[in-house]
Amino acid sequence: MIEFDDNLLTHVEEMDKQHMRLVELLNNVYELLKEGKKEEAIELFKREILSYVEYHLSEEEKFMEKIGYPELDQHRKVHELFRREIYHLAPYIEEGDPKAFREALSYAWGWLYNHITKTDKKYGIYVKEKGLI
Ligand SMILES: [Fe+2]
Numbered sequence: 426m427i428e429f430d431d432n433l434l435t436h437v438e439e440m441d442k443q444h445m446r447l448v449e450l451l452n453n454v455y456e457l458l459k460e461g462k463k464e465e466a467i468e469l470f471k472r473e474i475l476s477y478v479e480y481h482l483s484e485e486e487k488f489m490e491k492i493g494y495p496e497l498d499q500h501r502k503v504h505e506l507f508r509r510e511i512y513h514l515a516p517y518i519e520e521g522d523p524k525a526f527r528e529a530l531s532y533a534w535g536w537l538y539n540h541i542t543k544t545d546k547k548y549g550i551y552v553k554e555k556g557l558i
Pocket residue numbers: 440444481485541545
């Protein structure tokens with residue numbers, strides 16, 4: 426199980442809400458795995474997580490556009506890499522091997538944690554400096 430800690434806050438309310446939702450969805454998948462409900466876990470990952478990740482990345486890009494964020498292009502490129510990575514995980518998930526699936530999940534979470542704490546947080550600082558929120 427993973428926890429949403431203060432390091433993850435960008436202090437942009439809508440983005441924080443979406444990041445929390447991501448954590449919640451990943452935890453739901455872990456929970457199902459723990460209960461031995463492998464098929465349901467895989468289903469949830471495919472049905473909810475992949476689409477929520479896409480929704481979040483595009484909402485975040487729209488938000489950065491709206492605030493005229495100078496690092497948007499760079500940030501968008503990083504999102505693009507993640508989109509590709511997460512789709513690379515699909516075969517492990519399809520395989521249905523719980524160990525591979527767990528590894529794929531922890532990779533996804535590790536990536537997200539790093540991305541939010543290092544890259545996403547920077548637009549939070551920008552917004553604050555410019556007094557945009
Ligand atoms: Fe984000």
